[in-house]
Amino acid sequence: MTAADTNYDILPGDWWLIRQCNLNTQSVLRPRRRRGVATVKSRQLTMAELSETAAKLCFRLHSMYLQGVPCLLKELQQDSLPAAQYMARIREINRRLDLGGKRIEKLKQGRDVQRFTVDQIYKLAVLQGVPEPAPCVLEWGAVLTWLLLHLGSHSVDAGGTVGIPGGTVPLECVVYAACAMFLIEPIGPKKDSGAAQDGAAGLSSATWQRQALEACEQYLSRPRLLLGQADFVSLSAFLEDDPAEVFRTAQRCSERLRPLLIRLGVRR
Amino acid sequence: MSYESAESKGSPVTAMDLALYAEGLLDAAGCERVEGLLQRYPQLQGCCADWSGVEQSELSELSEAVRAQLTERLPGLEAAERPALQRRSWVSLAAAVLLATAVVAAWRNAEAGAFDATLSVTERALQSAGAQLPLELQRSRQSLERLQKSFWISDQQMRRRNRLLAESMLAQVGMERKHVTPLEFVDRPDQYPPLELCGQAVSLLNGVAADDVLSRKVLADALCTISELRDGLAAVQRFQRDLPFADQYALSAAAALDGLRAAPDGRQRLMLLNLLYRAAHKGALRGRLQTAEGGLVPAEPILLPQLRELMQSLAQDSGEVVAEGWSQLAVPLGVAISRLPVTSFQDHLAMMGICNTLGMRLRAKGSLARSVLEQGIRLAEQVSGAEQDLTFQLTYGRLLGNLADDMAGAVPISDELLQREKAVQHFRGVTRRMVSQELQSELCWVTARQLLLLYVAEKQGLQPASRVDEYLGALKQISNGLTSFEGAQLSLFEIELIRAIYADREGRVSLGQGLVHSAQLASRKPDDATADWEIRRRLFAAFRDSACCRSQPEFADILKTHGIE
Numbered sequence: 048m049t050a051a052d053t054n055y056d057i058l059p060g061d062w063w064l065i066r067q068c069n070l071n072t073q074s075v076l077r078p079r080r081r082r083g084v085a086t087v088k089s090r091q092l093t094m095a096e097l098s099e100t101a102a103k104l105c106f107r108l109h110s111m112y113l114q115g116v117p118c119l120l121k122e123l124q125q126d127s128l129p130a131a132q133y134m135a136r137i138r139e140i141n142r143r144l145d146l147g148g149k150r151i152e153k154l155k156q157g158r159d160v161q162r163f164t165v166d167q168i169y170k171l172a173v174l175q176g177v178p179e180p181a182p183c184v185l186e187w188g189a190v191l192t193w194l195l196l197h198l199g200s201h202s203v204d205a206g207g208t209v210g211i212p213g214g215t216v217p218l219e220c221v222v223y224a225a226c227a228m229f230l231i232e233p234i235g236p237k238k239d240s241g242a243a244q245d246g247a248a249g250l251s252s253a254t255w256q257r258q259a260l261e262a263c264e265q266y267l268s269r270p271r272l273l274l275g276q277a278d279f280v281s282l283s284a285f286l287e288d289d290p291a292e293v294f295r296t297a298q299r300c301s302e303r304l305r306p307l308l309i310r311l312g313v314r315r
Numbered sequence: 316m317s318y319e320s321a322e323s324k325g326s327p328v329t330a331m332d333l334a335l336y337a338e339g340l341l342d343a344a345g346c347e348r349v350e351g352l353l354q355r356y357p358q359l360q361g362c363c364a365d366w367s368g369v370e371q372s373e374l375s376e377l378s379e380a381v382r383a384q385l386t387e388r389l390p391g392l393e394a395a396e397r398p399a400l401q402r403r404s405w406v407s408l409a410a411a412v413l414l415a416t417a418v419v420a421a422w423r424n425a426e427a428g429a430f431d432a433t434l435s436v437t438e439r440a441l442q443s444a445g446a447q448l449p450l451e452l453q454r455s456r457q458s459l460e461r462l463q464k465s466f467w468i469s470d471q472q473m474r475r476r477n478r479l480l481a482e483s484m485l486a487q488v489g490m491e492r493k494h495v496t497p498l499e500f501v502d503r504p505d506q507y508p509p510l511e512l513c514g515q516a517v518s519l520l521n522g523v524a525a526d527d528v529l530s531r532k533v534l535a536d537a538l539c540t541i542s543e544l545r546d547g548l549a550a551v552q553r554f555q556r557d558l559p560f561a562d563q564y565a566l567s568a569a570a571a572l573d574g575l576r577a578a579p580d581g582r583q584r585l586m587l588l589n590l591l592y593r594a595a596h597k598g599a600l601r602g603r604l605q606t607a608e609g610g611l612v613p614a615e616p617i618l619l620p621q622l623r624e625l626m627q628s629l630a631q632d633s634g635e636v637v638a639e640g641w642s643q644l645a646v647p648l649g650v651a652i653s654r655l656p657v658t659s660f661q662d663h664l665a666m667m668g669i670c671n672t673l674g675m676r677l678r679a680k681g682s683l684a685r686s687v688l689e690q691g692i693r694l695a696e697q698v699s700g701a702e703q704d705l706t707f708q709l710t711y712g713r714l715l716g717n718l719a720d721d722m723a724g725a726v727p728i729s730d731e732l733l734q735r736e737k738a739v740q741h742f743r744g745v746t747r748r749m750v751s752q753e754l755q756s757e758l759c760w761v762t763a764r765q766l767l768l769l770y771v772a773e774k775q776g777l778q779p780a781s782r783v784d785e786y787l788g789a790l791k792q793i794s795n796g797l798t799s800f801e802g803a804q805l806s807l808f809e810i811e812l813i814r815a816i817y818a819d820r821e822g823r824v825s826l827g828q829g830l831v832h833s834a835q836l837a838s839r840k841p842d843d844a845t846a847d848w849e850i851r852r853r854l855f856a857a858f859r860d861s862a863c864c865r866s867q868p869e870f871a872d873i874l875k876t877h878g879i880e
Contacts, residue, residue: 100338107334117330123356124327134750210342213332213349272330 054252055294058301060188060227062313066095071312072198092198094313101191105182106165108272113171113180114140117272144170182272185262188224189216189273192304196220199307215275218282222293223300225262229255259297260290328352355703459483474523478530481516485536488512496752497544497551504548504563513541531578538574539583542567542590549597554756554802565602565614568594572621585665588652593672595622600641615641626651649673653687663698667691667710674717688718708745709753712738716761724850728772735765756802759793763805763813766790767854770816774857787816807832812854818863827863834869837876852877 069091111117115136144167172180193216264286271279285292308314328348335341336349459480488509500507520534549563571591574583600618603611619641626644629651653673657666670691677684691714701707719735742758766786772778790813794800797817800810811828818826836851856879858864 100340104331104334104338104340107337108330111330111333116333120328120330120333120352123352211335211340211345212342213329213335213345214326215329215331275329 055226055256055298056301057223057226057230057294057297058304058308059230059232060224061231062308063098063188063191063227064231065313066093066098068094068313070094070097070198071310097194097198098187098191101187101194102182104190105186105272106168108186109180109182109270110168110171112270112272113168113175113177117270140171140174143174183262183266183269184228185221185224185266186273188228189220192223192227192300193217193220195311195313196300196303196307199311215278216273218274218278219296219300221266221273221278222259222263222282222285223297223304225266226255226259226294226297227301228262229258256290256294260286260293263293474527474530477519478533481519481530481533481537484512484516484519485533485540488516488540492544497548498752501548501551501558504545504552507544507548510541510544510548513537513544517541532581532583535574535578535581535583535587538570538577539587539590542570542574542587542594545570546590546594549594550753550802553597554804561598561602561614562604562611563602564594564597564599565604565618567591568599568618569604569614572618572625575625582659582661585652585655585657585662585669588655589665589668589672591622591625592649592652592669595641596645596672596676619644622648629655645676646673649676653690657694660698660701663694664701664704664707664710667694667707667714670694671710671714671717674714674721678721684721685718688714688721692718702748705749705751705754708741708749709751709757712741712745712754712757712761715741716757716764719761720764723768724846724853728768728775728777732765732768732772732778735761735768739765753802755793756804759790759800759803760805762786762790762793763800763803763809766816767809767812770812771853771857774860783816784820787820791817806836808836808851812858812864815858815861815863819861824863824866827867830864830867830869830873833873837869837873852879855879 070093072092168180172178194211197211263282267279267283267286274282282293285296305314332341332345332349336346341349459476491509491512495508497504497507504510516537517534520530520537523530523534525531545563545567549560549567552558552560552563568591571587571594574587575591578584595618600615602614604614604617606612622641622644623639626648630647649669649672652669653666655666657663670687674684674688674691677687692711695707695711695714698707715738716735719731719738722731722734738761739758742754742761746754746758766783769778769783769786773780773783791797794803797810797814808830811830811833814826814828815830818824833855837855855873855877858870859874859879864870
């Protein structure tokens with residue numbers, strides 16, 4: 048039996064696209080500015096905020112990757128290398144990057160040396176010879192799913208903030224994202240219209256499953272910023288020996304998501 | 316399968332942790348792990364330097380919100396005031412007066428209340444451990460800078476504001492020192508950003524009353540930091556750029572003396588004395604100080620009377636006569652300071668520095684110098700938990716290295732080798748954990764001296780040649796292939812001899828660097844054979860058979876002058 052022979056009940060990523068939806072969680076303290084006056088109000092998180100946060104996290108991770116931070120972290124925590132190489136790289140980056148008048152002034156004063164912005168990622172990528180620096184959709188979808196799963200299982204703390212335990216993004220979120228993104232019906236003229244149709248997404252099982260597996264394979268060849276070492280090995284093994292396990296894992300994640308999305312008010 | 320990562324607890328910090336931390340999304344346990352790492356490796360702080368737009372000025376906005384809530388009452392009161400005045404009866408007049416009083420009182424309460432609220436928020440931010448983070452510091456400073464003196468704000472509130480602002484500036488200095496090095500400002504030290512910030516902090520607190528103990532402590536802290544920064548700039552000018560450095564030491568000494576005056580019995584006393592004594596030893600009295608008008612005047616007439624006064628205060632019980640000049644004053648002053656009691660970690664650190672400086676001052680006096688350096692080493696060994704403190708590690712290593720240098724010629728070679736080995740191992744261990752140019756320079760210093768002594772020992776049949784090779788290899792790594800000895804405080808003749816060892820080992824005379832400086836040194840033979848002369852004689856004798864040295868025309872004269880051939 049191949050992976051494509053089975054239909055899996057996986058929730059399409061359409062819920063990622065919802066913006067104006069207050070999540071049914073405890074209110075979170077958010078500063079806001081009204082007619083120039085700053086206030087702090089307690090209000091509910093929206094899907095838009097969650098989605099933007101996920102995107103920012105992904106871009107920031109890429110910025111760190113291009114500056115060599117993940118390698119540095121690993122080496123520093125293994126006590127295998129002094130940070131001199133990293134500092135040399137940062138000095139080289141600072142020397143080469145034209146950060147604009149104010150930025151250069153700040154740089155001279157030692158402030159905000161590696162301040163994250165999206166255009167900075169492209170500049171860093173150019174310096175490092177990386178042609179495609181932006182995080183992929185799979186990453187954003189996986190982080191958004193992870194954030195929502197966390198939000199659904201942990202209450203907001205007394206200080207009104209959401210505390211995420213960190214570490215790395217679980218494998219199930221990554222494989223769910225790989226499947227869910229291809230289950231969204233894309234806009235424009237339909238391809239593969241001759242094949243058997245399946246469910247609301249209107250795609251054949253064979254098509255989206257093949258695309259999801261390809262996305263996972265491609266993802267493994269990228270910097271793989273989200274996955275820990277153990278999850279990376281597991282995903283490689285699934286792709287090699289048992290691709291169906293990718294879909295089973297994604298399905299389990301999807302099963303957890305369905306009631307949660309209803310409880311949070313994202314879906315009915 | 317859990318959707319919490321298995322790697323999140325008790326595990327290394329990941330890039331995701333840093334990203335979540337920077338976005339303010341990481342949980343408390345994660346924050347603890349990240350902050351622990353950032354403290355150990357401040358160079359990572361840049362990775363988290365960005366704050367999301369939503370949270371950017373949460374703290375300052377909080378204080379603004381408090382202010383806004385309090386002041387929102389005003390329009391309502393003003394609206395009530397207008398019809399009252401229109402009736403123009405005595406009742407309405409009285410009501411108007413009453414209302415006006417209420418408005419003024421509300422205004423005053425609102426203004427002063429908002430002021431106090433902001434100060435309290437800042438005080439809490441500064442007291443919390445998180446104040447070490449740039450975000451907290453920036454917020455505190457911005458909030459305080461917005462608070463200005465008004466009719467309703469009391470002098471006491473203003474003094475508190477100034478003290479807190481100065482404190483947040485000093486905390487910011489701590490951050491900036493990690494990011495911007497004195498080397499970048501070696502040609503324009505007055506523009507060194509941490510120094511400018513300290514100057515602003517001092518100007519906020521200048522003229523503070525004698526009974527305002529808290530503000531005087533902060534003032535002493537600021538002056539102590541200025542003295543430290545000037546000391547760092549002087550060291551860079553001296554070793555990295557070979558620039559005149561005495562002015563910076565003079566300014567360091569002047570700031571330390573000001574600090575001692577600001578808080579004579581404060582917790583910074585030994586730190587200030589350490590900085591003062593070090594600056595004076597390094598040549599502060601040969602430098603110049605700036606007058607209020609911006610001119611430069613010699614430092615000695617200003618600093619020396621203050622140093623004598625200090626000596627007087629330290630020696631008042633013993634009735635010692637205070638010497639006139641610095642050369643006579645230096646040792647008794649150092650000895651008097653070294654007898655002061657030591658309690659806290661900062662005291663230990665300062666006293667270690669004092670012992671190191673005094674030990675170097677006493678170098679010509681043999682056993683006395685060694686006992687002072689050993690006192691410093693004993694103090695260092697009493698300290699625990701300072702593995703990540705750069706100043707401690709530098710001072711401890713310097714004490715070990717200086718003790719070895721001091722033993723030269725006075726003890727058997729094997730004892731000196733053993734002592735310096737401790738210094739080498741110390742610096743090797745620390746450079747693996749911490750990144751610092753100073754540590755590298757000190758490691759270079761002790762490794763180079765050990766290499767030369769091992770070479771002497773090899774020629775005397777006391778050590779195998781492999782030990783020399785091992786140290787030569789290590790020194791090549793540290794000094795970029797024996798080309799970069801900046802900051803290592805080595806004499807030029809020592810570098811020439813190290814290159815000669817290298818050239819001999821490689822079998823290529825051309826790799827040597829000549830013996831010009833060695834010849835110059837040899838030509839200045841003192842009338843009496845000093846300890847230094849004897850040590851140099853022993854060193855040159857070891858090179859008697861060096862092919863590289865023999866190829867130099869000056870070498871025969873050098874040997875002859877030293878009575879070797």
